[in-house]
Amino acid sequence: MIGFKKLPGLAGELFVCRGCLHPAGAGGEAGLCARCWEGLVPLDPDRCPRCAVPHLENACPDPVAWEHGDALWDYHGGRPPLGALLLPGLKQGDLGWRAALLRRAGVAPLPDWLGDCEGCVPVPTHPWRRWRRGFDIARDVAELISRRTGLPVLLPLRKAWRAPSQAERSEGARRRLPKKAFRLLDSADVSGKRLLLVDDVWTTGTSLLRCAQALQAGGATVGAFTLFRAT
Ligand SMILES: [Zn+2]
Ligand SMILES: [Zn+2]
Structure with a gap:
């Protein structure tokens, strides 16, 4: 055991x-x-195809910059809610949880539209944070999707040195994440590409939005996909 x-x-x-x-x-x-x-519970089948939560109004409750956005599991699924238990453990570098979670993500059904993308882009982490943790779960998810779909993993984005970690901030502060928190590398050519932006968890979606905006400024179109969706 x-x-x-x-x-x-x-x-x-x-x-x-x-x-x-x-x-x-x-x-x-x-x-x-x-x-x-x-507790890895699939999302509501009646969810919005853009923001992955069920809502009746036409407008998504949080801004999105893509036509397709989805996730595998409900962050609050299970008792105790499993996403809310696992994610802080992963941020602390828990290798056992990482392996067990990625194994399950490796066999979970993926949306069809992923196959229309041309590259898989993880939401970047600060290099020192990746070093402290020993891995980067967004990068792991990108590599897993790459293995399953054949999409190449692309790393055109950098997190700005001063940009705060979203996980350590209040919800209001997360929504105010500065526009320049992520930047497109000068050497990156994403013009005309359909890219899949990937992260571990989608809460307010502000990190995904800022990354999408940086990629779109470079001429790409973007879809968003995460392991967990919190609403
Ligand atoms: Zn929506
Ligand atoms: Zn238990």
């Missing part, structure tokens, strides 16, 4: 799930029981 916490129990050792804190039982992985992993 790799990754599980051991507690002395009446009948020997008891393995406790890191999510629900109940005895883990069979079928768990990376410290989470099988029931907690069922």
